Amino acid sequence: MVLEVMELLKEHLPLTQEPFVLSGDLNIGLVLVDVVNGFCTVGAGNLAPKQHNEQISQMVEESARLARVFCEKKWPIFAFRDSHHPDIPEPPYPPHCIAGTDESKLVPALQWLENEANVTLRCKDCIDGFLGCLEKDGSNIFIDWVKKNQIKGILVLGICTDICVLDFVCSTLSARNRGFLSPLEDVIVYSGGCATYDLPVAVAKTLGDAIAHPQELMHHVGLYIARGRGAKVVSEVSTKSF
Numbered sequence: 036m037v038l039e040v041m042e043l044l045k046e047h048l049p050l051t052q053e054p055f056v057l058s059g060d061l062n063i064g065l066v067l068v069d070v071v072n073g074f075c076t077v078g079a080g081n082l083a084p085k086q087h088n089e090q091i092s093q094m095v096e097e098s099a100r101l102a103r104v105f106c107e108k109k110w111p112i113f114a115f116r117d118s119h120h121p122d123i124p125e126p127p128y129p130p131h132c133i134a135g136t137d138e139s140k141l142v143p144a145l146q147w148l149e150n151e152a153n154v155t156l157r158c159k160d161c162i163d164g165f166l167g168c169l170e171k172d173g174s175n176i177f178i179d180w181v182k183k184n185q186i187k188g189i190l191v192l193g194i195c196t197d198i199c200v201l202d203f204v205c206s207t208l209s210a211r212n213r214g215f216l217s218p219l220e221d222v223i224v225y226s227g228g229c230a231t232y233d234l235p236v237a238v239a240k241t242l243g244d245a246i247a248h249p250q251e252l253m254h255h256v257g258l259y260i261a262r263g264r265g266a267k268v269v270s271e272v273s274t275k276s277f
């Protein structure tokens with residue numbers, strides 16, 4: 036059934052994707068969205084996968100692969116960590132990624148990023164990382180990072196394709212269009228480096244009022260909406276030019 040629906044979805048919401056080659060010509064920054072245990076590591080919490088999930092594992096692997104490339108080149112990386120105060124809920128989600136717990140830490144494959152000089156880490160307590168970068172004085176850490184590094188393109192990976200990744204991409208595109216993010220031009224979403232969670236409709240029905248969230252479908256829809264808003268969606272990221 037899901038396979039048939041995927042076929043229909045791809046027919047009616049076709050997503051054209053190009054491969055992307057990293058080269059030193061473009062000032063590019065890597066943005067990693069919430070590659071934390073609470074969303075990625077089996078059994079780590081309320082919103083973590085309950086069993087091995089291929090899409091999530093691939094997203095983690097690709098995040099680690101590209102993070103290594105960026106660190107070798109000393110190119111800038113901006114890594115979000117979902118991180119909540121225990122007394123402040125985030126509806127409609129159950130408690131997750133409480134600050135100071137393992138859930139809000141980067142996954143083991145990315146822990147080493149915390150000690151790298153080219154990496155900016157940002158704990159955020161909301162879905163939209165762009166808003167999560169707002170400081171009390173009105174400044175925005177992400178805008179500052181783009182300007183300080185004179186970034187012209189961002190490559191976005193992470194979880195969830197249709198939630199935190201999508202909201203961050205949409206807000207960033209709006210901010211760019213309003214002139215807040217100069218010199219940023221391109222927002223590039225790597226489909227194979229993104230993942231979302233899986234709650235098939237048959238399982239959702241057994242959970243009362245849970246909203247079904249079939250992984251492949253919602254991943255595709257998230258990418259499709261990102262592209263519709265002006266992001267570039269790329270099918271692979273290679274480094275073969277250097």
Ligand SMILES: [Zn+2]
Pocket residue numbers: 117118119125131132160161162
């Ligand atoms: Zn959260």
